Amino acid sequence: MKLTLHIWRQKSAKEKGAMATYQVDHISPDMSFLEMLDTLNEQLILNSEEPVAFDHDCREGICGACALTVNGVPHGPEAQTTICQLHMRKFNDGDALYVEPWRARAFPVVKDLVVDRSAFDRIMAAGGFVSAHTGGVPDANAILIGKDAADKAMDYAACIGCGACVAACKNSSAMLFVGAKISQYAHLPQGQPERKRRALAMVAKMDEEGFGACTNLYECEAVCPKGISVAGIALMNRDFLRAKLTYVETKTGGA
Amino acid sequence: MSLNANIPSGPLTQKWEKHRFEMKLINPANKRKYSVIVVGTGLAGASAAASLAELGYKVDAFCYQDSPRRAHSIAAQGGINAAKNYPNDGDSVYRLFYDTIKGGDYRAREGNVYRLAEVSNEIIDQCVAQGVPFAREYGGYLDNRSFGGAQVSRTFYARGQTGQQLLLGAYSAMMRQVGLGAVNLHARTELMDIVIVDGHARGIVTRNLCTGAVETWAADAVILATGGYANVFFLSTNAIACNVTASYRAYKKGAMFANPCYTQIHPTCIPVTGDHQSKLTLMSESLRNDGRIWVPKAVGDKRAPGDIPEADRDYYLERMYPSFGNLSPRDISSRAAKRVCDEGRGVGASGYGVYLDFADSIHRLGRGTIEERYGNLFEMYERITGENPYTVPMRIYPAAHYTMGGLWVDYNLMSTIPGLHVLGEANFSDHGANRLGASALMQGLADGYFVIPYTIANYFATAKTAKVTTDHPEFRKAEAEVRARMQTLLALNGKKTVAQIHRELGDVMWEFSGMGRNDAGLRKALERVPVLRDEFWNNAKVVGQGEEMNIALERAGRVADFLEFAEVMLHDALDRKESCGGHFREEYQSEDGEAKRDDENYAYVAAWEYAGVGVKPVLHKEELEFENVKLQTRSYK
Amino acid sequence: MASIVSYLKSSILSKVVMAATGVVLVAFLSGHMLGNTQMYLGQDKMNHYAETLQSLGVALWLIRGFIFLSVVLHIVTSINLKIINMRARPVAYVQKNWVKATIFSRTMLWTGVMIGLFVTYHIMHFTLGTTNPGSFHLTDAAGRHDVYTVVLLGYQNVAISAVYIAAMILLGFHLAHAISSAFQTLGVNHPKYTGIIETGSALVSLVIVCGFISVPLGVLLGFIKPVAVLAAGGM
Numbered sequence A: 001m002k003l004t005l006h007i008w009r010q011k012s013a014k015e016k017g018a019m020a021t022y023q024v025d026h027i028s029p030d031m032s033f034l035e036m037l038d039t040l041n042e043q044l045i046l047n048s049e050e051p052v053a054f055d056h057d058c059r060e061g062i063c064g065a066c067a068l069t070v071n072g073v074p075h076g077p078e079a080q081t082t083i084c085q086l087h088m089r090k091f092n093d094g095d096a097l098y099v100e101p102w103r104a105r106a107f108p109v110v111k112d113l114v115v116d117r118s119a120f121d122r123i124m125a126a127g128g129f130v131s132a133h134t135g136g137v138p139d140a141n142a143i144l145i146g147k148d149a150a151d152k153a154m155d156y157a158a159c160i161g162c163g164a165c166v167a168a169c170k171n172s173s174a175m176l177f178v179g180a181k182i183s184q185y186a187h188l189p190q191g192q193p194e195r196k197r198r199a200l201a202m203v204a205k206m207d208e209e210g211f212g213a214c215t216n217l218y219e220c221e222a223v224c225p226k227g228i229s230v231a232g233i234a235l236m237n238r239d240f241l242r243a244k245l246t247y248v249e250t251k252t253g254g255a
Numbered sequence B: 001m002s003l004n005a006n007i008p009s010g011p012l013t014q015k016w017e018k019h020r021f022e023m024k025l026i027n028p029a030n031k032r033k034y035s036v037i038v039v040g041t042g043l044a045g046a047s048a049a050a051s052l053a054e055l056g057y058k059v060d061a062f063c064y065q066d067s068p069r070r071a072h073s074i075a076a077q078g079g080i081n082a083a084k085n086y087p088n089d090g091d092s093v094y095r096l097f098y099d100t101i102k103g104g105d106y107r108a109r110e111g112n113v114y115r116l117a118e119v120s121n122e123i124i125d126q127c128v129a130q131g132v133p134f135a136r137e138y139g140g141y142l143d144n145r146s147f148g149g150a151q152v153s154r155t156f157y158a159r160g161q162t163g164q165q166l167l168l169g170a171y172s173a174m175m176r177q178v179g180l181g182a183v184n185l186h187a188r189t190e191l192m193d194i195v196i197v198d199g200h201a202r203g204i205v206t207r208n209l210c211t212g213a214v215e216t217w218a219a220d221a222v223i224l225a226t227g228g229y230a231n232v233f234f235l236s237t238n239a240i241a242c243n244v245t246a247s248y249r250a251y252k253k254g255a256m257f258a259n260p261c262y263t264q265i266h267p268t269c270i271p272v273t274g275d276h277q278s279k280l281t282l283m284s285e286s287l288r289n290d291g292r293i294w295v296p297k298a299v300g301d302k303r304a305p306g307d308i309p310e311a312d313r314d315y316y317l318e319r320m321y322p323s324f325g326n327l328s329p330r331d332i333s334s335r336a337a338k339r340v341c342d343e344g345r346g347v348g349a350s351g352y353g354v355y356l357d358f359a360d361s362i363h364r365l366g367r368g369t370i371e372e373r374y375g376n377l378f379e380m381y382e383r384i385t386g387e388n389p390y391t392v393p394m395r396i397y398p399a400a401h402y403t404m405g406g407l408w409v410d411y412n413l414m415s416t417i418p419g420l421h422v423l424g425e426a427n428f429s430d431h432g433a434n435r436l437g438a439s440a441l442m443q444g445l446a447d448g449y450f451v452i453p454y455t456i457a458n459y460f461a462t463a464k465t466a467k468v469t470t471d472h473p474e475f476r477k478a479e480a481e482v483r484a485r486m487q488t489l490l491a492l493n494g495k496k497t498v499a500q501i502h503r504e505l506g507d508v509m510w511e512f513s514g515m516g517r518n519d520a521g522l523r524k525a526l527e528r529v530p531v532l533r534d535e536f537w538n539n540a541k542v543v544g545q546g547e548e549m550n551i552a553l554e555r556a557g558r559v560a561d562f563l564e565f566a567e568v569m570l571h572d573a574l575d576r577k578e579s580c581g582g583h584f585r586e587e588y589q590s591e592d593g594e595a596k597r598d599d600e601n602y603a604y605v606a607a608w609e610y611a612g613v614g615v616k617p618v619l620h621k622e623e624l625e626f627e628n629v630k631l632q633t634r635s636y637k
Numbered sequence C: 001m002a003s004i005v006s007y008l009k010s011s012i013l014s015k016v017v018m019a020a021t022g023v024v025l026v027a028f029l030s031g032h033m034l035g036n037t038q039m040y041l042g043q044d045k046m047n048h049y050a051e052t053l054q055s056l057g058v059a060l061w062l063i064r065g066f067i068f069l070s071v072v073l074h075i076v077t078s079i080n081l082k083i084i085n086m087r088a089r090p091v092a093y094v095q096k097n098w099v100k101a102t103i104f105s106r107t108m109l110w111t112g113v114m115i116g117l118f119v120t121y122h123i124m125h126f127t128l129g130t131t132n133p134g135s136f137h138l139t140d141a142a143g144r145h146d147v148y149t150v151v152l153l154g155y156q157n158v159a160i161s162a163v164y165i166a167a168m169i170l171l172g173f174h175l176a177h178a179i180s181s182a183f184q185t186l187g188v189n190h191p192k193y194t195g196i197i198e199t200g201s202a203l204v205s206l207v208i209v210c211g212f213i214s215v216p217l218g219v220l221l222g223f224i225k226p227v228a229v230l231a232a233g234g235m
């Protein structure tokens, strides 16, 4: 196969980027999309040009590192498939593809197709946890969780934090990501004690990081490689509103 | 140098308890005066960073990914073991200990393994408390499955994403501490070297992968939890950037490398399709519960699998190992696959593949059941190969997967450099010569949650080192060395890419030091690797600058270390004139092709001390003592 | 004050305001639409209905005030959200494709703006009587404001009807996304009911739009007849 690639090249966060066009020949249908980019990069290096920087690691669709849009769709055309798992047999000989980074203010470009997604980590640090310190916890079977609840929690916990939801969203909203984490804990008994605090803290941080607001287009759900449901966003809205209306932080003084 | 493993005396079952009592403590108010550098945020690193910060230590955590949540632990699929005995099928701490020692082919320390089994239960409790959504039964109790050929159901799992869920649990705990200001997180920061001051590990040199800035960090102790080195084979199930750099730098600074030749080849991976291949994908071992493995009986039988009648098929695992059959341990299954392929009976275009066939199970249980059990794995297989495993048998082949070897550590998880602690896959400690399924996750979390928080206090209380800052000349010197090395790498302007050389190194290692090893082959590899290394330094090409994100430079640094490390591995393999676990020396096998251990001469840990690039390292032996289990031939017939 | 700023800054609170005011407006639209269909019942019923509304006095002004406030909040919040959302993506995709998002959902702001313009015109026409003053102050036989005829005369003008119908179609586009979207924003999303909510929302929008459009169409097609024709004993 032969392809024409239009790829976003940007030297650094400070410099302006632009599309550049490359020709790649000898593409095997058995290659993954990233292996196709590897091939391009090998060519570029041998021509003393800088390889195209892109994020990736596991190449198994689980670490969430890989992140690029193909023809304007995050992770490319195959549903519920990360770009590292997308194989070239899904394309046709002679196709011209546009390859771009995630685009969002909260995800500034570091270089070429690499963006900085640390905003997600900061949202997690704000409240994406159960405050259980190591040791001193009850026996695992002392906390009963029905299979249905466990499965629901797992559906949301499957999020790989890749940020495709933000990339796909017309408003660069992170609500599917945040909603998924809030929903995972909301379905579990372990998540209840901090439920209101968590919703308030994570949403506040999300807003502060400069993500947009959801307008219910559900494009995020459509491109999510793990098929996370927008029902998680509704649950987050509900939890946030309830917390906003009823939560009062208790202040205890003295020793 | 003599190696003291510092294993507490006394009966096996009381060693850890006794040790915990005897170790010195740090007063809660003083803990904040101690700082710890944790390199790596996988299960081992994240759990350690979280637990230490909770105790009050000042922690700096580093990883090369853009987020700590992406550490390679995320990829583990199958599950995590614990001796809970929830299913009431006869499990116990002792049985888990025994299985692990035996599974490791009697090349691990009794004391460590027993402690691992002991804390395994606490790990499950901890993870559940954090909200890890393990599989449950309708009544709300935890579900277990049997895994990796264990005779009891002791594996806890979260769909096919156990590693992901455990890591997200540890990551969340760590991020909580980040939010509280107790952990400083440095993502996209790669360790370039370790700094030793007055014989103690006191800091590290890093490169910021976004800006290229070289920086130094000082602390009272350094923890490496940087994972395994299976990428020395180029193709492996590991993530692309998994590397040996951190361990190897420590080794060059005086930490000993133990049993580097113990590498695990996983039997069920998707076969290689061509030269473009960048990594291999593991298909969960659980598939072997319902799939039958076979190849054609006749050499060169190129018929489509469906056209090969039963009479012409060889279900070789069932034939050779009737009692374990398709569930035989990893090393045994892998070698059997290699053997039939070497005989010319392999399937697929390359001839390096065997069938994993679900036709019988689909017939017996119905497609629905199989879909329920393995649906997502089947989808993944189809995505990668373009073949539908419901109608055409899967093709699988073994691939490098895990490294039992690692930096030598004592019972306290401290390397031979005082203050340098090593956790998780990066150390060598608990799996002997072969790791059983679902036990790496257990070990990583045991190390991070339940061992290092105790032992590091003892180190601080006894070492009593003076404070240092990064102004110390040793830091300046290490930093200068790192910069100089970067410049040398950037100046490489030859005709080959680093990836090409890495691939060639992988070919050599896989051929001569992969599933089967022999004297002649290892010697040949020992000649080839230095040639490749020379080629790297003379003919590799690295583009771009140092003061920016430079993926070519990153890779070059990692491959340069693999090119030196490979030799250590080969020396170890050559030196160990026995077959055990993942180390199969073709000269040492029984008549029917099974591994033959030599307990008399090789029941030791081989710890290698750096002696210079291209110079054979110095061997130190830590004799293994077995007071509780009797060494037997591992038989799965 | 602080709480206003916090609502403007908070994505979810803003969304909730959008949804809640949207619910008020949908309720208003439904009532308005039902009121309009009184046209089918003839001059007497229609004018009686109008008079009853007028006689509410203070209550009417309260209702109007409430609706007006909802409209203002709906608009202000939407502008605020648009600013937040535009800022969230400073560099656009060179190429963008949509997998699931419908044209309706992507054009809410624009359909909203058009509807806003139309509503202004609509109020000037029928409430204030500024656009067609000549035919605004009619009274019927009972001395009531002859709303029936005012409407009828308005819609006999093909241009006015066309604008009206076009605006209602845009309203349909807006509602097609808005109603089910409000459920989502207010936290109602359950696998068992999502289907019902979506179909129900589509139905409600369809009924509202059809109800509104049916009046000018009825006038143009002659189902709703001038009083003179009625008096002459036509059917």
Ligand SMILES: Cc1cc2nc3c(=O)[nH]c(=O)nc-3n(C[C@H](O)[C@H](O)[C@H](O)COP(=O)(O)OP(=O)(O)OC[C@H]3O[C@@H](n4cnc5c(N)ncnc54)[C@H](O)[C@@H]3O)c2cc1C
Pocket (backbone or CB within 6 Å): B039, B040, B041, B042, B043, B044, B045, B062, B063, B064, B065, B068, B070, B071, B072, B073, B074, B075, B076, B077, B078, B079, B080, B162, B163, B189, B190, B191, B192, B225, B226, B227, B228, B237, B238, B239, B242, B243, B245, B246, B282, B401, B402, B423, B424, B425, B426, B437, B438, B439, B440, B441, B442, B444
């Ligand atoms: C596909 C697959 C499936 C597996 N399935 C199972 C299973 O089912 N059950 C089981 O028990 N085990 C399984 N394993 C093994 C297990 O996942 C690993 O052994 C274990 O997770 C290793 O954890 P770790 O914390 O030691 O290292 P890792 O998770 O590999 O983490 C290494 C960390 O070190 C950092 N790092 C590395 N080098 C540097 C450097 N130079 N500078 C800075 N940071 C660095 C990385 O950023 C990362 O954060 C599986 C392994 C693979 C590959």
Ligand code: FES
Pocket (backbone or CB within 6 Å): A055, A056, A057, A058, A059, A060, A061, A062, A063, A064, A065, A066, A082, A083, A084, A085
């Ligand atoms: S590289 Fe890990 S998900 Fe794609």
